Amino acid sequence: MNHRYDHQTVEARWQKTWEDSGIYRSRVDWTKPKHYALTMLPYPSGDLHIGHWYAMTPSDARARYMRMKGYNVLFPMGFDAFGLPAENAAVQANIHPWTWTYSNIERMRRQLGSMGTMIDWSREAVSCTPEYYRWTEWFFARLYEAGLAYRGKALVNWSPTLQTVLANEQVIDGKDERTGQPVVQRMMEQWFFRITDYAEELLEFDGIDWPDPVKAMQTNWIGRSEGARVRFSVEGGEDIEVFTTRPDTLHGATFMVLAPEHPLVDLLTTPENAEAVAGYRAQAAGRSELQRTDLTMEKDGVATGGYARNPVTGQWIPVWIADYVLMSYGTGAIMAVPAEDERDWAFAERYDLPIVRTVQPPADFEGKAYAGDGPSINSDFLDGLYMVEAKEAMIRWLEDQGHGKRAVQYRLRDWLISRQRYWGSPIPVIYSQDGTMELVPDALLPVELPEDVEFMPTGRSPLTYHEDFLNTLGSDGRTATRETDTMDTFMCSSWYQLRYLSPDYAEGPFDPEEGAYWLPVDVYTGGAEHAVMHLLYTRFFTKAMRDMGLYGPTSERMRAHGRDPEGMFDEPMIMLRNQGQVLGEERPGDSVIAEGRMEGDRLYAESVTVVSDPADLPASGKAVAGEIIGRTERVMKVLPIGSQQAVTVEVLPDAEVRIAAIPGDNTVSQLRHRLDVQRMSKSRGNVVNPDDLVEEFGADTVRTYLMFAFEWEKGGPWDSRGIRGSQRFIVDFWRLGRSDYQAADTDADATASLRRTAHQAITKVGDDLERFRWNTAVAELMKLRNALNNARVERNVDPEAWQEAMSILTLLLAPIAPHVTEEVWHSLGNTGSVHLQPWPEADERAAAEEIVTMVVQVNGRVRARLEAPVDISESEALEVALAAPNVARHVKGRPIRRVIDRRPRLLNLVV
RNA sequence: GGGCGAGUGGCGGAAUUGGUAGACGCGCUGGGUUCAGGACCCAGUGAGCAUUGAGCUCGUGGAGGUUCGAGUCCUCUCUCGCCCACCA
Numbered sequence: 001m002n003h004r005y006d007h008q009t010v011e012a013r014w015q016k017t018w019e020d021s022g023i024y025r026s027r028v029d030w031t032k033p034k035h036y037a038l039t040m041l042p043y044p045s046g047d048l049h050i051g052h053w054y055a056m057t058p059s060d061a062r063a064r065y066m067r068m069k070g071y072n073v074l075f076p077m078g079f080d081a082f083g084l085p086a087e088n089a090a091v092q093a094n095i096h097p098w099t100w101t102y103s104n105i106e107r108m109r110r111q112l113g114s115m116g117t118m119i120d121w122s123r124e125a126v127s128c129t130p131e132y133y134r135w136t137e138w139f140f141a142r143l144y145e146a147g148l149a150y151r152g153k154a155l156v157n158w159s160p161t162l163q164t165v166l167a168n169e170q171v172i173d174g175k176d177e178r179t180g181q182p183v184v185q186r187m188m189e190q191w192f193f194r195i196t197d198y199a200e201e202l203l204e205f206d207g208i209d210w211p212d213p214v215k216a217m218q219t220n221w222i223g224r225s226e227g228a229r230v231r232f233s234v235e236g237g238e239d240i241e242v243f244t245t246r247p248d249t250l251h252g253a254t255f256m257v258l259a260p261e262h263p264l265v266d267l268l269t270t271p272e273n274a275e276a277v278a279g280y281r282a283q284a285a286g287r288s289e290l291q292r293t294d295l296t297m298e299k300d301g302v303a304t305g306g307y308a309r310n311p312v313t314g315q316w317i318p319v320w321i322a323d324y325v326l327m328s329y330g331t332g333a334i335m336a337v338p339a340e341d342e343r344d345w346a347f348a349e350r351y352d353l354p355i356v357r358t359v360q361p362p363a364d365f366e367g368k369a370y371a372g373d374g375p376s377i378n379s380d381f382l383d384g385l386y387m388v389e390a391k392e393a394m395i396r397w398l399e400d401q402g403h404g405k406r407a408v409q410y411r412l413r414d415w416l417i418s419r420q421r422y423w424g425s426p427i428p429v430i431y432s433q434d435g436t437m438e439l440v441p442d443a444l445l446p447v448e449l450p451e452d453v454e455f456m457p458t459g460r461s462p463l464t465y466h467e468d469f470l471n472t473l474g475s476d477g478r479t480a481t482r483e484t485d486t487m488d489t490f491m492c493s494s495w496y497q498l499r500y501l502s503p504d505y506a507e508g509p510f511d512p513e514e515g516a517y518w519l520p521v522d523v524y525t526g527g528a529e530h531a532v533m534h535l536l537y538t539r540f541f542t543k544a545m546r547d548m549g550l551y552g553p554t555s556e557r558m559r560a561h562g563r564d565p566e567g568m569f570d571e572p573m574i575m576l577r578n579q580g581q582v583l584g585e586e587r588p589g590d591s592v593i594a595e596g597r598m599e600g601d602r603l604y605a606e607s608v609t610v611v612s613d614p615a616d617l618p619a620s621g622k623a624v625a626g627e628i629i630g631r632t633e634r635v636m637k638v639l640p641i642g643s644q645q646a647v648t649v650e651v652l653p654d655a656e657v658r659i660a661a662i663p664g665d666n667t668v669s670q671l672r673h674r675l676d677v678q679r680m681s682k683s684r685g686n687v688v689n690p691d692d693l694v695e696e697f698g699a700d701t702v703r704t705y706l707m708f709a710f711e712w713e714k715g716g717p718w719d720s721r722g723i724r725g726s727q728r729f730i731v732d733f734w735r736l737g738r739s740d741y742q743a744a745d746t747d748a749d750a751t752a753s754l755r756r757t758a759h760q761a762i763t764k765v766g767d768d769l770e771r772f773r774w775n776t777a778v779a780e781l782m783k784l785r786n787a788l789n790n791a792r793v794e795r796n797v798d799p800e801a802w803q804e805a806m807s808i809l810t811l812l813l814a815p816i817a818p819h820v821t822e823e824v825w826h827s828l829g830n831t832g833s834v835h836l837q838p839w840p841e842a843d844e845r846a847a848a849e850e851i852v853t854m855v856v857q858v859n860g861r862v863r864a865r866l867e868a869p870v871d872i873s874e875s876e877a878l879e880v881a882l883a884a885p886n887v888a889r890h891v892k893g894r895p896i897r898r899v900i901d902r903r904p905r906l907l908n909l910v911v
Numbered sequence: 912g913g914g915c916g917a918g919u920g921g922c923g924g925a926a927u928u929g930g931u932a933g934a935c936g937c938g939c940u941g942g943g944u945u946c947a948g949g950a951c952c953c954a955g956u957g958a959g960c961a962u963u964g965a966g967c968u969c970g971u972g973g974a975g976g977u978u979c980g981a982g983u984c985c986u987c988u989c990u991c992g993c994c995c996a997c998c999a
Contacts, residue, residue, distance in 0.1 A: 172995095212915080213915065213993080213994080216914070216916095217994060220915090220994070221994090225999085227999085242999075245998095292997085293997065294997095299997075322997095324997045324999095325997080326998070328998090330999065333999095334999045335999080337999090343997055344999085411998055528994095531994080708924095708935080708936070709923060709924085709936085711923090711924070716923065716924090717923085719923070719937070719938095721938070722922085722936070725935090726936080728951095729936085767927095775924070780934090780935080781935095782935055782936070783935070786935090853931070855931045857930080857980070858979095860978085860980035861980085865931065885965085886966075898979065900930085905930075905931080906930050906931075908979055909979090910980095911979095
């Protein structure tokens with residue numbers, strides 16, 4: 001105990017030993033059950049941040065636990081290495097994306113090494129290497145052949161900032177999800193994958209254990225609606241088809257609205273309206289997605305002058321165009337039923353269009369449009385029918401009369417994979433001069449990215465002006481041009497779990513022999529932010545591969561080894577768990593003066609002044625002045641000076657803001673920034689650097705703290721003091737391992753008690769690790785540490801029991817803190833790695849309690865806690881309970897009417 | 912606006928099926944040790960009342976309900992978070 005625990009030396013030594021002995025190499029072994037543990041691969045942005053540690057080290061701990069439980073575990077790692085940041089670095093700093101990416105990867109590999117994980121680096125895959133993207137291209141070719149990849153003209157999301165199109169999933173609130181810059185709609189010819197073909201199957205989550213929120217998000221995103229397609233005829237023109245979820249309200253369709261981009265607009269527009277229509281279309285085209293979807297904006301539109309015939313009423317109704325109708329959903333046209341749809345009501349009101357109720361609203365209904373259920377009215381043969389029956393009756397009528405049919409519509413759009421960027425996997429397609437297109441033959445894959453490229457500050461992809469890349473020959477020997485778009489990087493990550501199986505395999509994307517053993521992924525961990533992107537794409541990819549027969553050889557190998565391939569390739573990952581986010585540290589001490597109007601106990605602040613020191617607050621006259629005790633975005637909880645009751649202060653968007661620490665005029669967004677402790681970011685100065693933590697505390701302490709500090713799936717704010725508790729735990733454990741335990745007066749009870757704590761811990765920690773409950777697992781281990789510490793001081797435990805408990809603690813802690821446990825394992829006199837040991841078996845008898853606390857309640861309220869043997873009889877229990885003075889006092893001699901007997905833990909006397 | 916989730920000490924969080932609320936840790940308080948600080952050790956720590964016999968009351972956002980018994984179940988309500996959002 002005269003030595004300090006030198007984590008730096010110990011951790012480095014064991015990391016080297018493990019690497020040299022190759023204990024983390026995983027090999028196929030059909031005699032053992034397999035376990036494929038996967039954690040989302042990082043983008044090589046340059047530095048590993050605390051979030052990577054938070055996601056990866058518990059996953060590593062669980063993989064280690066599974067190995068101790070007897071599984072043959074694969075825990076690989078790689079890099080999702082294509083993407084825009086590399087290209088931006090190239091433009092800004094004149095570094096080639098290769099150089100930038102590779103130096104980052106190198107750095108991150110080192111940092112990953114410092115975590116002490118059991119990653120099998122021989123399985124590493126990097127998506128930007130030709131060996132990898134050869135197969136990304138190969139998959140594209142297969143999808144193309146299967147009709148699942150197609151090139152089409154569509155209105156797409158164009159980001160002027162990034163100079164590329166984006167998938168629907170990458171656009172949030174009309175802004176690019178990465179940079180937050182607005183996105184505009186453009187009509188472009190692009191490559192798509194037919195993910196919509198799988199919409200129905202993607203809604204099923206049978207047989208997979210995924211978190212409910214992720215399933216809900218995907219379901220929501222796919223957005224299945226049932227209804228009908230209805231055709232409205234146009235005099236001398238093509239029919240207008242609409243999709244509606246409310247065919248029962250067809251009698252109330254008093255006008256139609258087309259998206260401004262709808263192809264029939266030109267045909268419908270009368271000469272008198274031509275100018276207005278052209279003007280409106282131009283205006284809509286110029287609006288950003290953000291403006292077009294702004295809900296506060298009043299709906300506007302113009303009449304085309306054309307009319308269509310409502311098939312059920314026979315009436316001719318006017319056709320309008322408006323940009324609240326989206327070209328990308330349904331047919332790009334709607335039948336407007338103002339009485340039963342709020343948007344249509346607003347539009348009808350504004351342009352004085354007729355409104356006919358077809359559903360009787362309840363008597364107390366006061367609103368305008370009524371979208372609820374009710375008996376049909378003004379609807380001829382539907383009158384009196386409620387929604388469900390009316391829908392069915394109308395669909396039957398439409399099908400009988402040939403005016404429409406039952407239909408299912410999905411919100412999900414096809415996956416747009418083209419990117420007008422250099423740093424991505426090329427699309428292996430060439431175009432000949434006559435406009436035909438052909439795939440690059442498999443034998444010529446990969447189409448490699450040229451290295452001698454120059455980046456233009458315009459942001460244009462260098463592939464578009466690289467002559468050697470562009471010019472090629474078609475299969476007929478004539479000159480042809482290459483596709484210059486590259487693929488969305490989500491394409492790379494849709495199949496990486498397969499490449500890990502055999503990153504050097506050259507006969508196919510992965511070795512079927514490996515796939516037959518390891519697939520599918522058993523546990524997948526990562527952030528929930530990928531719920532509707534990566535996690536949806538990879539499911540689609542797996543199902544498409546299955547249907548294209550790409551798992552054929554793997555199935556064959558499975559059968560050869562006696563494993564049934566049935567259902568093995570329906571889903572990529574069986575179990576999914578999402579970690580939360582580590583947030584910036586709470587920053588106490590700010591005080592605030594806020595003025596505004598008070599409504600209830602909430603202040604809507606029109607003016608806000610933030611000071612760092614409450615002494616700076618002027619005495620009075622303000623609506624609220626006090627310390628900020630809670631904050632989220634624009635809402636703060638403020639404890640007024642001298643008050644016990646906190647006040648909620650909501651800062652209005654246009655409030656006047658002064659922040660003492662930031663000179664000059666301040667804005668609400670600065671305030672939000674100042675108050676928002678949510679995310680770590682460099683500009684907020686609240687970033688925690690894992691490298692520094694590892695240097696100061698050691699990887700084991702950081703790992704333990706990250707697992708102990710929060711509910712893993714939730715996350716929370718970093719606490720720079722809290723980590724000390726985990727450090728103490730690790731150092732205490734190391735000291736216990738080195739201490740030469742000498743018993744003095746051994747005591748049977750103390751010995752049994754220590755053994756009980758140890759053996760109970762085996763079960764509890766195992767259960768917790770199984771269920772990703774790291775915090776309670778660590779708490780249980782700390783209890784065992786406390787028990788051992790206590791025994792060491794008291795010296796009253798039998799030495800053999802002490803050794804046993806010490807050994808149990810070492811084994812149970814091994815998945816969480818791999819280095820210090822290895823060190824202690826050896827200092828306890830063991831040979832061989834602790835990480836190759838089996839998980840200990842709990843001795844039921846040692847774990848069993850003999851004496852427990854029996855709680856005695858009178859009428860459900862606790863009146864005594866008595867020590868009782870576990871097998872106490874009812875009569876005996878009653879006797880000791882009634883003998884307790886406090887129980888007797890509350891029974892007051894009344895007869896016991898009922899005894900609720902939960903012996904030996906609880907006895908409730910009802911009097 | 913719609914969907915989902917969550918509110919427990921000063922803080923992070925515990926609490927199988929309704930059965931000892933606050934495990935474990937941080938922080939804090941008192942004491943010890945130390946040249947000092949840190950570290951370390953011991954004791955205490957939900958609130959209030961009582962007290963060196965005990966014990967009592969309140970307490971899991973709020974209001975009600977079911978039950979011998981509710982953090983847990985039901986109804987209403989408030990607040991926060993996340994996702995989606997003119998999706999016809």
